[in-house]
């Protein structure tokens with residue numbers, strides 16, 4: 001839309017009426033007198049999710065989803081801008097005085113009441129997931145970021161689809177599947193969902209019910225460590241034989257895959273060459289270190305704060321800088337959410353998943369999945 005330039009009234013000595021200004025929002029007037037942090041402090045005494053501009057959400061429901069996963073129903077405040085099925089959100093909680101943030105997938109389609117669902121698997125040793133699965137109670141308030149993620153339904157969902165999910169990878173695909181089901185499953189969709197054992201599967205009853213109701217929807221559970229198999233269940237890891245037996249028309253399908261890195265790599269190798277289209281997201285923490293031929297430490301200069309720190313080559317910059325006492329924003333710690341990204345002014349970094357070296361300046365270096373390979377200057 002083109003901007004319209006309007007003639008401006010003279011400031012003085014004019015008989016014309018000055019242009020009336022649009023009314024300012026009461027909060028923007030208040031900003032003159034009160035700092036947002038101070039406003040948030042007092043507003044939260046009146047209502048737990050009132051804030052100046054921070055998206056916050058109150059836990060309004062919780063449901064056990066499997067042996068080690070819980071679904072939380074959240075009521076966001078007015079600063080939440082909504083999401084598309086398939087996207088993720090950062091949840092922040094304060095544990096022992098330290099604010100910790102992790103990324104989770106939204107597992108429902110957008111609802112008319114504005115509430116959102118996340119399903120959280122308890123990760124061994126994961127403090128945030130343990131808190132959210134075991135300790136968080138209805139009424140608790142969590143920080144939420146705005147939704148992010150690219151693996152959403154494309155415009156015009158034509159053709160047949162195949163969803164490949166493993167473990168927690170079911171959550172974004174469940175949101176996409178629910179959105180498709182809400183439209184009556186207009187195009188064929190097959191879900192293959194891997195778990196080690198039956199009691200690790202989420203959404204089982206709902207998936208079976210949806211598949212019964214919609215002839216174009218097929219659901220297969222694939223269990224890798226279960227002895228006896230039931231109806232609609234198969235066994236084995238992802239391979240060409242299993243895929244061709246369960247999805248003989250793979251060439252006509254677009255594929256979304258989500259799960260741990262090894263699973264997604266296999267799905268990509270098997271399905272990408274054969275399918276109509278392919279997209280994937282992997283939930284894989286980076287290796288703690290990668291071998292860097294030169295070893296030893298390098299100097300990282302933080303341009304904004306003027307500090308220079310010595311960090312080991314080959315270690316995630318996020319972990320290395322946190323190890324030096326820096327408090328840095330982070331979410332997924334897997335290279336997905338972009339929360340940890342900062343500019344790199346100079347120096348060479350190495351990607352912890354691919355081992356690729358990058359010597360050029362970059363505007364958004366993800367510190368959680370990149371390590372220093374030479375002296376660096378970062379916009380921090």
Ligand code: FES
Pocket residue numbers: 329330331332333334335336337338339340341366367368369
């Ligand atoms: S913390 Fe999510 S990309 Fe680094």
